[in-house]
Amino acid sequence: MRIKVFILFISYLICNQSLSFSQTKASYPQRFFDPGKLTEVGVYYYPEHWDESQWERDFANMKALGFDFVHLAEFAWAHLEPEEGIYTFEWLDKAVSLADTYGMKVIMCTSTATPPVWLLRKHPDIAIMKENGMRLDHGARQHPSFSSTFYREYSLKMIEKLAQHYGPDKRIMGWQLDNEPRPAADYSEVAQQRFRDWLKTRYKTIDKLNKAWGTAFWSQVYNDFSQINIPQLSVRFMNPHQILDYQRFITDETVSFLDDQARTIRKYASPDQWITSNYIPEYGDGHLRASKEQDFPTYTRYQVFGENLGIGPRGYRLSHVERIAMANDFFRPVRNLYGVMELQPGQVNWGQINPQPLPGAVRLWLWHVFAGGSKFTCTYRFRAPIYGIEMYHYGIVDTDGITPTRGGLEFKKFIEEIKLLRKAYNPKAKNNAAYEARRTAILYHHENTWDMQRNKQTTQWNTINHVSKYYDALKSFGCPVDFIEEQTDFNNYKIIIAPAYQLIDSSLVKKWTAYVEQGGNLILSCRTGHKNRNGQLWEAPFAAPIYELIGSKIDFYDLPLPETPNHVLFGNIAYPWTSWGEILLPDNGTEIWGTYEDDFYKGSTAITFRRLGKGTVTYVSVDSQEGKMEKEVLKKLYSRLSIPVLDLPDGLHIEYRDGFGIAVNYADKTYTLPVPENVKYLIGDKTIPTAGVSVWVEN
Numbered sequence: 179m180r181i182k183v184f185i186l187f188i189s190y191l192i193c194n195q196s197l198s199f200s201q202t203k204a205s206y207p208q209r210f211f212d213p214g215k216l217t218e219v220g221v222y223y224y225p226e227h228w229d230e231s232q233w234e235r236d237f238a239n240m241k242a243l244g245f246d247f248v249h250l251a252e253f254a255w256a257h258l259e260p261e262e263g264i265y266t267f268e269w270l271d272k273a274v275s276l277a278d279t280y281g282m283k284v285i286m287c288t289s290t291a292t293p294p295v296w297l298l299r300k301h302p303d304i305a306i307m308k309e310n311g312m313r314l315d316h317g318a319r320q321h322p323s324f325s326s327t328f329y330r331e332y333s334l335k336m337i338e339k340l341a342q343h344y345g346p347d348k349r350i351m352g353w354q355l356d357n358e359p360r361p362a363a364d365y366s367e368v369a370q371q372r373f374r375d376w377l378k379t380r381y382k383t384i385d386k387l388n389k390a391w392g393t394a395f396w397s398q399v400y401n402d403f404s405q406i407n408i409p410q411l412s413v414r415f416m417n418p419h420q421i422l423d424y425q426r427f428i429t430d431e432t433v434s435f436l437d438d439q440a441r442t443i444r445k446y447a448s449p450d451q452w453i454t455s456n457y458i459p460e461y462g463d464g465h466l467r468a469s470k471e472q473d474f475p476t477y478t479r480y481q482v483f484g485e486n487l488g489i490g491p492r493g494y495r496l497s498h499v500e501r502i503a504m505a506n507d508f509f510r511p512v513r514n515l516y517g518v519m520e521l522q523p524g525q526v527n528w529g530q531i532n533p534q535p536l537p538g539a540v541r542l543w544l545w546h547v548f549a550g551g552s553k554f555t556c557t558y559r560f561r562a563p564i565y566g567i568e569m570y571h572y573g574i575v576d577t578d579g580i581t582p583t584r585g586g587l588e589f590k591k592f593i594e595e596i597k598l599l600r601k602a603y604n605p606k607a608k609n610n611a612a613y614e615a616r617r618t619a620i621l622y623h624h625e626n627t628w629d630m631q632r633n634k635q636t637t638q639w640n641t642i643n644h645v646s647k648y649y650d651a652l653k654s655f656g657c658p659v660d661f662i663e664e665q666t667d668f669n670n671y672k673i674i675i676a677p678a679y680q681l682i683d684s685s686l687v688k689k690w691t692a693y694v695e696q697g698g699n700l701i702l703s704c705r706t707g708h709k710n711r712n713g714q715l716w717e718a719p720f721a722a723p724i725y726e727l728i729g730s731k732i733d734f735y736d737l738p739l740p741e742t743p744n745h746v747l748f749g750n751i752a753y754p755w756t757s758w759g760e761i762l763l764p765d766n767g768t769e770i771w772g773t774y775e776d777d778f779y780k781g782s783t784a785i786t787f788r789r790l791g792k793g794t795v796t797y798v799s800v801d802s803q804e805g806k807m808e809k810e811v812l813k814k815l816y817s818r819l820s821i822p823v824l825d826l827p828d829g830l831h832i833e834y835r836d837g838f839g840i841a842v843n844y845a846d847k848t849y850t851l852p853v854p855e856n857v858k859y860l861i862g863d864k865t866i867p868t869a870g871v872s873v874w875v876e877n
Contacts, residue, residue, distance in 0.1 A: 221249065236579065238280055354456060361464065418632055456477060459509070481497035490845070491846075499830075627642065656832050674701070683710060703797075730762040735758060755803055764783050829843060
């Protein structure tokens with residue numbers, strides 16, 4: 179199998195000689211994984227935290243539990259380089275050798291989230307400066323600035339040494355860059371200058387910047403780039419266009435720092451070693467899908483940390499069904515695969531309230547990650563810490579270093595169940611045809627979230643919640659969902675939803691129009707098309723560039739008070755809304771699907787549908803309170819398009835991958851699965867309890 183994959187990859191390289199190495203590498207990440215293994219499971223281990231005499235016992239216990247790989251050196255810079263220019267890899271070499279002795283591969287990490295104290299004391303300006311002038315200090319993590327030129331350069335020296343040492347090592351399966359990297363505001367002078375330089379590159383002249391930022395307003399005009407400072411984000415009335423560009427800048431700083439690391443590692447890494455970073459799925463973060471040099475993304479997911487989510491009074495012990503599902507569907511389309519680098523093994527310590535997960539929850543989450551297509555899942559961490567800020571955080575084994583926790587035993591059970599699936603794996607098997615026929619794309623761009631969250635116009639608006647209303651409806655239909663970007667080939671999807679897509683340009687409208695005319699079905703929702711890419715309103719009626727596409731005009735929009743919701747009538751049911759509603763003036767030939775029920779615009783149009791060429795456009799001008807209206811609109815559209823959908827109850831998800839059907843149940847009740855009677859169950863059966871999992875193949 180490995181020889182065949184290698185031959186395919188070489189053929190791919192020959193056929194694509196014009197592509198850069200990074201483009202080619204990113205185009206074929208599947209080569210890193212044996213499809214017959216389906217998925218692999220690993221665990222974080224920190225040998226530097228424990229007496230060396232215990233290491234071999236720990237590695238032996240990892241293997242006994244069934245782990246395939248171990249994750250090392252994430253926060254170990256002070257141990258790798260205890261003094262400037264003095265590198266000590268002997269201790270890490272021993273840990274890698276022990277992993278190999280017990281048949282486990284290694285994920286090697288760069289330690290850039292935790293620079294050693296000697297570096298910070300010698301160069302205090304590498305630390306982030308807050309808006310109030312305070313610098314972060316040693317003793318935490320993720321305190322260095324991605325905008326510190328010196329820090330970036332010095333980090334790459336350490337990474338190069340690490341890559342030279344472990345790049346040729348066949349025991350290393352892949353690399354993780356940094357840890358949960360996220361854009362952070364830094365007000366240091368070097369960051370200020372890098373922002374000015376970034377703006378010069380973007381706009382070329384100060385006149386173009388002034389126009390893009392609308393600086394004629396409030397006498398904000400700049401005469402030179404040197405006059406520009408980083409916007410004070412805590413000030414309510416700062417220029418929104420300047421803030422939009424600053425968010426772009428710190429996103430680029432994060433991405434370029436990670437990509438510089440990847441390029442450094444790739445100079446020495448074996449072709450069999452992949453490169454990734456682990457992201458927190460906060461969908462307003464702009465860097466999550468932007469790296470060009472990483473092979474694929476991975477994400478971190480903690481489900482239970484005291485938030486009031488889930489179904490029923492104890493739902494917080496399982497969490498919301500969409501937390502894992504949406505992360506799967508968001509990251510998978512980037513490279514057509516993904517991994518999960520941190521999955522909660524049990525109770526955590528950093529929430530405001532830290533309850534125990536429900537028995538069976540950890541296994542449920544593992545199966546849900548797998549259902550979305552993950553190639554591996556890793557958990558933080560093997561041994562529960564006995565000192566440091568993460569005391570009381572569960573591990574795979576307890577604080578004695580030996581006894582498996584309940585979560586550890588659930589990992590063991592999942593690993594054993596995956597071995598059963600490997601025996602049943604058929605590389606020629608296809609996913610359920612009806613499932614694939616329902617595949618839907620959500621067009622999403624983080625800059626829309628930035629712009630709307632900064633200028634919400636009402637406390638009731640939440641961009642991600644709005645997107646989730648459409649996403650949740652699709653998952654209740656049993657739809658496979660891909661979050662896509664504007665450069666994606668729209669024609670790969672029969673249905674595309676672009677919720678609240680506020681920032682647009684003429685090229686996007688043309689692409690939407692061509693997609694519909696060629697037979698695509700487009701759903702747009704409120705706030706779409708209100709602004710250009712600089713976040714400025716059009717010198718025209720609200721959203722005028724999309725009028726021809728949707729077959730309607732927007733008369734005005736309204737924002738009711740929370741205490742007095744208005745209603746939209748759709749299908750003889752009145753749905754409450756308080757967030758955002760646009761009053762439409764439909765053209766002749768545009769169907770009216772929903773109308774407003776209250777206030778001075780009672781009877782006005784709220785939801786429209788029209789045919790355009792071979793396809794259709796649906797416009798939903800209102801954001802309902804609970805998302806039930808959005809679900810019914812989609813249900814009507816799928817029926818009109820003759821696409822059969824499921825009607826799954828809250829908390830139940832069904833996915834297919836590699837020919838296997840997988841159901842997970844987050845609800846507080848037992849369900850009967852709506853699947854054919856002739857399927858063969860490999861895990862569970864047709865009746866699925868709370869925290870239950872069923873896996874089947876279709877005969």
